[in-house]
Amino acid sequence: MHIPELLPATRAFLAKPSRMLIDGQWRPAADGETLPSIDPATGKVIAAFPSGVVADADEAVRAARRAFSGWKGVTPHDRGRLLQKAAALIERNGEELAELITLENGKPLWEARKEVGTAVSWTEYYAGWTTKLLGDTIPLSLPGRFLNYTTREPLGVVAGITPPNYPLTMPLYKAAPALATGNTIVLKPSEDASLVALRLGELFCEAGFPEGVVNIVTGLGETVGAALAHHHDVDKITFTGSTEVGRALVRAAAGNLKKVSLELGGKSPNIVFADADLEAALKGVFMGIFFCQGEICSAGSRLFVERQIYDEFVARLADMARAVKLGHGLNPETKMGPLVSRAQQQRVLGYVRAGADEKASALSGGKAPGGELAEGFFVEPTVFAGVNNQMRIAQEEIFGPVVCAIPFADAPEAILAGNDSPFGLAAGVWTRDIRKAHQTAAALDAGTVWVNCYNAFDNASPWGGFKQSGWGREKGPYGLDLFTQIKSVIINFS
Template sequence: MQTTLTSLNANAAKFIATPRKMLINGQWVEAASGKRIETKNPATGEVITTVPEGGVEDINRAVAAARKAFEEGPWPKMKPNERGNLLLKFADLLEANAEEFSHLETLDNGAPLSITESFVSLSVDNLRYFAGWTTKITGETIPVSVPGNIFNYTRREPIGVIGGITPWNGPLYMAILKLSAPLATGNTVVLNPASLTPLTVLRLGELVQEAGFPDGVVNIVPGSGSIAGAALTEHPNVDKISFTGSTEVGKQIIRSSADNVKKVSLELGGKSAHIIFADADYETALQNAANAVFFNSGQACIAGSRLFVENKIYDKFMSDLAEYTKNFKLGNGFDQSTILGPLISEKQKNSVLGYVDIGLQEGAELLVGGNPTEAELANGYYVKPTVLANVSNDMTIAREEIFGPVVTGMPFNDIDKVIRLANQTEYGLGGGVCTTDIRKAHKVANAMRTGNVWINTYNLLDPASPYGGYKQSGLGRENGSAAIDMFTETKSIWVNLD
């Protein structure tokens, strides 16, 4: 069947036609150094546009603006419902420009429109959810037992200046997570978007201004993590860092935060176990197994990349999974028939293919996938959905995060043993179980040492449900009431009524 490419949204085309600037204190400015960086279309390798390359001086200016906006001007004087109304206006503007944002994201990140459209929708929902929280952040009256007529109560107060550092695999939604709860609770924000995918985040800055947020409340400084990100992490006037990215960088942030005991919340890597029992609904399990790891071309920290399948159905299931993935069309995200878009860069593509080679050297069997031929896809950073069988839990490909469309299949016989295998990882972000036995499902879900578990489904997210990881998958939670805790301080106040 012949497919056609969707034409680029007119506003998106207009946005990339002009080299972009960074947002500091309500002004769109160049980097102090005058340097710029290219952002490329991963489907073709072509340069889309350029953005300023933020450095230490730019971070200093942005933090100073955020600090001033937090302590002075209209923002700290705003009533909770006024902050909520700004967030609602922000959400309305994002929804009204949904097509532009999904097109910019697909252009810059490579994900198919079906994925970027869902991320825009989820971002709108997230803003509206936290807009509702602004009038519901309360303290407590505490019946203390000290002598005298003493009244004790608590207040929930904003932390201050939040440094938000976002990844390239879901740039829009991740930026919204760094804005919605922090702004709802009265903080100010300096965003450092990933240098590979800055476009939708910079466009968000225009909506922030259009919605009416005071100058300096939101500042956006693109630039490398090693320079701009590090400067933000180490800055003494940043009160908290909210970071999504690799575990390696997360550890560096923890070390940097020690100098001034800066608060951090980290959503890091994962190596999630997905357990398929023989009594599962077969077709549902097959679809879940594929979608759990191939969503967003495997560039998801919650990817169910360690697939444990009960021995009774292992051979058939792995064979059927390989056949199932052959129907996943690779291609440009603007092609409506595309299921898997490109990886973000040539470096990432080579890294993923390198892991596949390591797996084969260690004894894994390649059922399907790998590098597309020149005839299949001449341009772009593509890797076919890859299924590896006969893997053991101690292999490199079963221990290290690949961050690409690669699943490793391992058989099991015993429920207690598979739980132990699932937990034998330094990560703990996601996990999945497929079974029609609800008792078995709850036993496994309760035993998995991970922050998120899906039963007979996968990849579901909602603004009301907390999201985060155990072990080296991170610290703290995003979404839900947990996010309110992450971005507020609790103050205890004592009053002598005698």
């Protein structure tokens, strides 16, 4: 397998001693233990990072609490200036960060570069919000003369727990709005992709953030994540990940009734009507499921195709899937990389076997490749036909490059089946009929509905799910609500 040589900066970072960021200091885990960082394309260890314990999480929370009183008093302009500096440093070190993303997550370098660009624009976006957190004046009906005004105030110490599929942007999705609104934060990145978050921590330090404002504790979710969720001095948990873990975090947060926002799993329907622009729909459906190896919560993993075009459309999608070149993400010819871990690869292959057991037909993929890719965590892009919406592969989140193609007769049937899921994160609709587009979008139970596009994300547009796909909305001005609380002040002038 051809793997291009890494940048000197990337090699230097991988060679550093294993350290995490607590109170402005880089330190090992309290017990000195580490976890391996594995290149999922080769299965080989590329570095190590600290395996934090409860004491590390506790020290990070105490550092964040000490820093909070000073940080919330920093002027909005200066908070924004620091976030702008962080964004500039991310951009300046973008190629190194992209290589680290590919090495840890497996996604192709061209995808990793897009992630870096998103991280820069996201951080800049929330840097701009620091000076725009406005309150209201409210006319009261009380007898006498009163002034009532409101202010937005930070929550305090935020714990951000993130998944491995976007190892740079996910920590920033939590940190940037939290910091912009005057909170301090303890980040716990996924144990499957922690190096990028640690490099991000170095850039926050270089930008000049005060000690304790940003803390990064690496380690296992059941240890560090659980300690943060149960900690009585954490004011807010913000989490992106599986619905199962989200439920556990809610139970843990009940101890001190800390606020919780959750961006959880999905089983998103992508509905293609016969009157759609089928060439555009094919490209959109393909990217909607196979982008990021299918390891994206919004993946259009349930494909509903109107019956009269079903056979041809699904056959062409399978042809496109078979043509995908798998390989190491650093190879410029690679179009799809491996899954993030051996466990995730085996989980996805387990669902492929379940689909076969339920008599679904794999028109493409359906296995792990052999040869030079055998040691990596690859799964061939898989298109299942002969699926009904009650099969396991159509009801449970697979989080991999597997799509279930289901025919439908008319719009009411597609909507009914599309909504027949415990999830409600996203949906896609492909049609040239604007009335049908509006009616279908209105009827779908999803936090985001894309029409004649898919995975069209923007920093200003709200993101979050219905049903078991989460609580709250990230992005845009809506994301500020997750990290602030309203204070009402009433003054009697009588």
